Amino acid sequence: MSDLENEVMPILTRLIADPHELSRVTEQEGHTVACWTMKTAAVLNRASLGSCDAPLARSFTVDHLRLLESGALPEDVIVVGAGCLSGPVADFLQNASWAYAENSVPLRKEDREGSYKCAMSFGQLLLGVAYYPNPEYRYCIAPPVSSVLWPGSRRIIRRQEDVGKVPVVANSVLEGFLGNISVVSRTWWELRENVLTTRLVTLPGRE
Numbered sequence: 001m002s003d004l005e006n007e008v009m010p011i012l013t014r015l016i017a018d019p020h021e022l023s024r025v026t027e028q029e030g031h032t033v034a035c036w037t038m039k040t041a042a043v044l045n046r047a048s049l050g051s052c053d054a055p056l057a058r059s060f061t062v063d064h065l066r067l068l069e070s071g072a073l074p075e076d077v078i079v080v081g082a083g084c085l086s087g088p089v090a091d092f093l094q095n096a097s098w099a100y101a102e103n104s105v106p107l108r109k110e111d112r113e114g115s116y117k118c119a120m121s122f123g124q125l126l127l128g129v130a131y132y133p134n135p136e137y138r139y140c141i142a143p144p145v146s147s148v149l150w151p152g153s154r155r156i157i158r159r160q161e162d163v164g165k166v167p168v169v170a171n172s173v174l175e176g177f178l179g180n181i182s183v184v185s186r187t188w189w190e191l192r193e194n195v196l197t198t199r200l201v202t203l204p205g206r207e
Contacts, residue, residue, distance in 0.1 A: 019083025
């Protein structure tokens with residue numbers, strides 16, 4: 001962990017000074033920042049569970065903690081970054097609340113309860129970790145999420161429109177940041193894409 005702290009420090013210093021640098025990090029730098037973000041979020045997660053200030057906080061899984069101890073990142077999580085115009089010097093928020101498209105497959109309570117989301121801010125730099133346990137669902141990200149530091153093994157969908165509403169707890173920059181990380185059923189999304197593609201096909205003799 002000490003080696004990780006030393007490795008990430010110059011990268012974080014650069015990103016905190018200018019979050020636009022997120023678009024220029026190398027794959028290795030992104031992986032380093034993702035490992036540090038996941039590790040730091042896990043520590044803060046364990047230290048703050050049960051707090052009345054974080055009613056939607058959910059625990060990191062034991063399997064994920066074991067992977068972190070070995071220096072690996074879980075394949076079923078995503079780690080993302082973004083910049084914001086203003087905010088506190090440093091902040092942390094846990095909010096395992098997920099939006100989903102109204103006409104798609106509803107999310108199950110047991111999946112929600114087994115998920116987690118954590119975000120940190122350092123000046124104008126935002127870093128977030130998200131986990132949804134059901135592999136049927138793909139992660140969706142929308143602005144202000146701008147950079148995927150660790151995509152895991154699931155396909156990530158970028159969307160410009162709102163997916164749905166999430167409960168407002170803290171009404172903060174970090175809450176909005178986490179609210180723009182959502183999930184969507186893989187089956188529903190593929191059917192939707194097929195319908196959109198079919199609409200673009202004009203058959204001979206048809207208008």
